[in-house]
Amino acid sequence: MTPSAVFAIPFNRPFMTGKEISYIAEAHALGNLAGDGPFTDRCQTLLRSHTGVMQVLLTHSCTAALEMAALLLELQPGDEVIMPSYTFVSTANAFALRGAIPVFVDIRPDTLNIDEQLVEDAITARTRAIVVVHYAGVACEMDTLLALANQYGLVVIEDAAQGVMSSYKGRALGALGQLGAYSFHETKNIISGEGGALLVNRDDFRLQAEIIREKGTDRSRFFRGEVDKYTWQSIGSSFLPSELTAAFLCAQLEEAANLTARRVDLWNNYHALLVRLEEAGFLRRPIIPTGCVHNGHMYYVILDRKVSRQRVLHSLKTAGIHAVFHYVPLHSAPAAQKLGRQQGQLNVTDDLASRLVRLPMWIGLTSEQQGRVVDALSSAIAAEGA
Numbered sequence: 257m258t259p260s261a262v263f264a265i266p267f268n269r270p271f272m273t274g275k276e277i278s279y280i281a282e283a284h285a286l287g288n289l290a291g292d293g294p295f296t297d298r299c300q301t302l303l304r305s306h307t308g309v310m311q312v313l314l315t316h317s318c319t320a321a322l323e324m325a326a327l328l329l330e331l332q333p334g335d336e337v338i339m340p341s342y343t344f345v346s347t348a349n350a351f352a353l354r355g356a357i358p359v360f361v362d363i364r365p366d367t368l369n370i371d372e373q374l375v376e377d378a379i380t381a382r383t384r385a386i387v388v389v390h391y392a393g394v395a396c397e398m399d400t401l402l403a404l405a406n407q408y409g410l411v412v413i414e415d416a417a418q419g420v421m422s423s424y425k426g427r428a429l430g431a432l433g434q435l436g437a438y439s440f441h442e443t444k445n446i447i448s449g450e451g452g453a454l455l456v457n458r459d460d461f462r463l464q465a466e467i468i469r470e471k472g473t474d475r476s477r478f479f480r481g482e483v484d485k486y487t488w489q490s491i492g493s494s495f496l497p498s499e500l501t502a503a504f505l506c507a508q509l510e511e512a513a514n515l516t517a518r519r520v521d522l523w524n525n526y527h528a529l530l531v532r533l534e535e536a537g538f539l540r541r542p543i544i545p546t547g548c549v550h551n552g553h554m555y556y557v558i559l560d561r562k563v564s565r566q567r568v569l570h571s572l573k574t575a576g577i578h579a580v581f582h583y584v585p586l587h588s589a590p591a592a593q594k595l596g597r598q599q600g601q602l603n604v605t606d607d608l609a610s611r612l613v614r615l616p617m618w619i620g621l622t623s624e625q626q627g628r629v630v631d632a633l634s635s636a637i638a639a640e641g642a
């Protein structure tokens with residue numbers, strides 16, 4: 257990626273609340289640096305009360321949380337996991353690591369989320385789970401997906417990496433399926449550099465989730481005084497973040513509502529500024545279905561077919577604005593040939609992925625800068641002769 261310093265308006269700029277350093281200093285003073293100390297506890301408590309799930313376990317990334325989900329399901333080679341192709345690699349890789357086969361389904365044209373109407377046809381005798389991805393922090397059509405999963409005895413895992421502080425019909429994303437995964441990567445809304453969380457919403461996963469996260473041991477029970485020594489119980493790994501990371505995250509989580517509101521303001525401002533380009537038929541703006549409250553994670557536009565994305569991105573770059581495209585659909589990536597399969601034609605995925613442009617979005621972006629982004633986008637489109 258081009259270093260953001262060369263852009264007058266970078267694509268992303270991590271926002272710090274101001275308390276991160278003092279919380280890290282507190283952890284430093286306590287001398288409790290490994291995982292599962294007081295800051296981890298505070299973060300988990302905040303996330304539990306916000307989401308209402310039974311258990312939250314901090315991890316060192318959303319990728320780690322997804323890998324834990326795959327381990328919890330005890331997936332066997334050849335088991336199938338249904339997911340969109342329009343997603344980040346970790347959604348598929350976490351399951352492929354266990355020998356499971358990612359089965360890619362097309363997305364909806366409005367939200368770019370998995371098309372719930374196409375999922376049933378992808379179900380086979382080997383299907384174990386549906387992994388839904390809430391793109392841009394906007395919820396998938398969960399009622400339909402949960403009903404389908406229930407009917408076929410499948411587990412629903414939410415890749416809610418982008419969905420922290422978003423909701424669907426009043427319920428937090430990540431808390432709707434049996435398992436949910438959050439990301440606190442620097443590019444997300446609530447950050448700790450690298451970081452994530454696994455949300456557990458099924459009672460019989462709770463103990464095993466702790467074991468998997470603690471190198472396959474019952475160390476968490478030992479710390480609670482429930483056993484007098486801890487031993488190797490099953491396969492597992494080290495998925496917990498250090499207290500330094502948790503201290504940073506704690507400062508962010510305490511401000512989560514405020515950070516979200518500020519991003520949503522930015523999102524709404526772009527949305528208003530882009531009405532005219534949409535009306536003129538040059539692009540379409542994001543669509544938020546009723547019942548979905550989003551977190552302002554991302555502002556994207558879908559360019560009309562007559563506009564060249566490559567040239568638009570280049571013009572923006574020349575104007576000092578860093579706009580980017582997003583996922584290369586997984587079904588078209590080299591690893592998918594070996595590891596996955598696709599369900600039918602993924603025409604919506606191929607089409608929208610090739611026309612999507614993400615605009616700069618970070619707390620601190622001014623409305624004047626947003627105006628410049630939209631003006632530069634208008635000029636770039638006009639230069640297309642579109």
Ligand SMILES: *Cc1c(COP(=O)(O)O)cnc(C)c1O
Binds near residue numbers: 319343451
């Ligand atoms: C960012 C992201 C991830 C990976 O998150 P990490 O915390 O970097 O592991 C996974 N899935 C989606 C949809 C993401 O946006």
